[in-house]
Amino acid sequence: MPAALQPKIDETLPAHERVYRALRARILSGGMAPGDSLTLRGVAEALDVSMTPAREAVRRLAAERALEMTPSGRILVPTPGPAQLDELFRARALLEPELAIRALPKTDSRLIDALRHCDDALGRHVAAGDVAGYVRANNAFHTTLYARAGAPALMALVESVWLQTAPVMRRVYGRLGTQALTDYHEAALEALAARNAEALAQAIRDDVGQGAALVAQVSLDLVDL
């Protein structure tokens, strides 16, 4: 378990919240691989808090299915099988177009600029072969768009799914080296600018579908690790 767990953390926040955000950011950015194990004392020491807030943060992540606590009490990053990954991408395909459509009427040029900025950064990271940067920019694109929907309940569901898929995606992109990825974000941006709800939904579905296809392609290789 490497250090550098705390990039930029507000000191005034409660300890359990700081731990939660640190772990969450690390999971989303691909800093943890499926099967990795954690200890409460390790997390607590890394973030300089006691065991109590560390436990609360871990249990909160476990409730979001981002971490798993085995009956015996061990804490580990879940290893979703092909069936579970299918569930998760199906949930994305159902929920994310809804969020995008709800964001559409609230879209302005500033949002489109911000999204285009995310997409540019994404393209740069692909060109540079920076997997971590790619994952981060991809997260930023979707999160920025969906946040505009102003739908916290739906957003929470999607974020739980992203937390569950993040560890595998990091591995998937690492395997494929971000090669030959069709950029459906461009299509989404065009639909956004044209105020075309159906085209937007389709672009999101395609983007999710591409992720699902990549995972399916690699998931067979992953079993033998």
Place this chain on the structure above:
Amino acid sequence: MPAALQPKIDETLPAHERVYRALRARILSGGMAPGDSLTLRGVAEALDVSMTPAREAVRRLAAERALEMTPSGRILVPTPGPAQLDELFRARALLEPELAIRALPKTDSRLIDALRHCDDALGRHVAAGDVAGYVRANNAFHTTLYARAGAPALMALVESVWLQTAPVMRRVYGRLGTQALTDYHEAALEALAARNAEALAQAIRDDVGQGAALVAQVSLDLVDL
């Protein structure tokens, strides 16, 4: 905060798990109204545990958005507004047909019998005007069906949504007295027996839509409480 918080609890389970299940069951069965407040010491004392496991259980429910912890630290049952209720029923309309369809190929006569049993009990409770019984039977019907899908990731998402809607539904049914409710469960059972996926999905969508309509009908009256 009344007693009778523990109906039937395994003593061997960890304390935090017992507390979680007790609170969860109480929320799902309509035992808590939106805006109700809890205290860690109150929960702990009611279930005869210390504050630590009570806190973990409450925070777990908070992660599932079944409870809310205000910045100042108060614990209360959320009061979703019309916009959030729309989100939640939209999520149900998107996710639950998927679960039903996944349960279809695994359906056998035993499952149909179990579901019909739930539906019968539901009808009895409607006739008797037993709101709590109605809510419980309705939960049992959907949970039994969806569990057959064998899709834990999707199931977790749906359960989070149910936890969020449960407190309002109890109030809604209490207001309407379970009057004149079209029983879409019958249609679902027929589609299940006929192995008709589309009809099944439509029955579920109708059922969810009816719930959404009821909430919309009553939500205006609820603001002035």
Place this chain on the structure above:
DNA sequence: AGAGCACAATTGTGATCACAAATTAGATCG
């Protein structure tokens, strides 16, 4: 050399306590 076993270290669980912030209650003043 490999399987079985006992001992030691690790680890999650839960209780207790001190503390600070927030809420409530009560008294006082206008």
Place this chain on the structure above:
DNA sequence: CGATCTAATTTGTGATCACAATTGTGCTCT
């Protein structure tokens, strides 16, 4: 009589500790 300020109480937070179960390790015996 009502508003406001103050004090007492309530309440969540987080640290520490003891304990039991699990895990890891090194040794022994075959």
